[in-house]
Amino acid sequence: MTAAAPHAEAAACLAALEAALGGGPLPALDPVSPAALDEALRALTRQHGAASLPLLERLADRAADKAQRRAARRALYRLAQSGVRPARAAAPAPARPVVTREAEHAVRAWLSGIDGSGSRAVWILFEGGFGGGLRLCSLILNDEAGIMDAAGGPIARKRLEAELRALRESQKLPWVEVEGRRACALVSDALALHERLGTVPPPEFARWKKLVLGEAQPPARRADSPDPALLEQSPGLLELPELMGWFVDPARVQHEALALLQTRESRLVVSDQIKAEREVSIVDGVIEAQLTSAARRRWAGRLREMADIFAMTGRSDAAAIARATAAAVADLERPATAIPFARALAARGLEMATEVALGRARLDDVSRAPARRARP
Known part of the structure; x- marks a missing residue:
């Protein structure tokens, strides 16, 4: 009689565990002795194999008693030794940084006409960089001296539109929008002029140089005959x-x-x-x-x-x-x-x-x- 008691207790425990295999609530295991629980867990893994893994993992994580969690982990270990292991969870995707850096590129550009000294204004709007914002490069180019002036920085779209409206109202020379690559080609020509003259552009231009050279594409021109x-x-x-x-x-x-x-x-x-x-x-x-x-x-x-x-x-x-x-x-x-x-x-x-x-x-x-x- 005394020897059969643990078997009866283990059988009852096994029945409670099997009832929870489908994902139901964990059975109350507090009244179960450690020996009966171990016997029930061995029977569970022997009879159900890999199907018992989810329940065993839940017990190992959430059982109320430390001894019960330890018994579940031993059962998982025995399964692993026999070649039955939990499916490896997919590695979580790396967290996307809050601020990303995209390649900056010219999205819009404007040119003024050319004055009598050979100077003109050039605006180039770049998009990208950290956060994908806008940066406006403002230059004065001269065909005898190169880059005469350089300025600019981050700008909001509303402010840009306001600046353009004010410019069209006040600028004496014509002011036209062109492709960014066209404007960058003019700046590249000005840099080449500095090389020939042995001069350097203003230091404020340094932060724009790499962007400009990466975008430059001169326009294709046809040969005109002088009528x-x-x-x-x-x-x-x-x-x-x-x-x-x-x-x-x-x-x-x-x-x-x-x-x-x-x-x-x-x-x-x-x-x-x-x-x-x-x-x-x-x-x-x-x-x-x-x-x-x-x-x-x-x-x-x-x-x-x-x-x-x-x-x-x-x-x-x-x-x-x-x-x-x-x-x-x-x-x-x-x-x-x-x-x-x-x-x-x-x-x-x-x-x-x-x-x-x-x-x-x-x-x-x-x-x-x-x-x-x-x-x-």
Whole structure:
């Protein structure tokens, strides 16, 4: 009788355990002796094998008594020794950082027209980095000196739109939106100019350099032929509001301006034809001295860029004239003195220089030398 008691107790315990195999509540094992519980657990694993694993794991984790939890862990160990193990839980996915860093890339860009010194404003909007925010790079580029000024930083979309509205209302030069890669290509060209000149851009540009160089892609340009009819109209480009400031630097033609004044004010009795020929000769000299090969390439580049802006702002006629003029100016086999646009540039520069000589204008006000100016 006494020997059968543990077996009867173990059988009752086994029945309670089997009732919980389907996921029901854990049986109350407090009245069960350690020997009967061990016998019941051995019978459970022998009869049900892997099916008993979930229940044993629950007992090992949640049984009320420490001895019961230990008995369940021993049963799990015996199963493992026989080759029956719990399925390995899938490793949890690594927690996604609260702040992520995405590759920054140019998403929008804007260009101004080119002023008489060869300077223009460039805005490039980058997106990405930590948190995927926006950063605005604001630059002043000059085709003789490179990067003149650099600024910018994080910006909210609402503030960006407000800045653009204010800019369009106040900017004297045209302001157009272009692809980010196009704007980055212009900055890359400015960096190459620094390399050739042996100069460096402002230190504020350092944080933007890698981003710009990674995005640069110059536009594809077709070869334009200088239509003679369009070239005859090229002086009219200088009457457009955007190009009113285009002329050769008066500071470089002061001697010629004095000679022009002397010709006009001479008391010698000479014919108008001789005076006109003398003025033509002075203008020719200015063109030959100031429109060197390097200068012609700069002016051709300015004309091409402005042709694009004219096209983007719906002025196809001006764009066609500017492209034809750019082709003629870039053709170094063509004498600059034979290009009407070049003659107009020189003549206007001489007129400005005569105004300075007569005290009607300050040289600093009409100088075309590159200089830092306020960003738009």
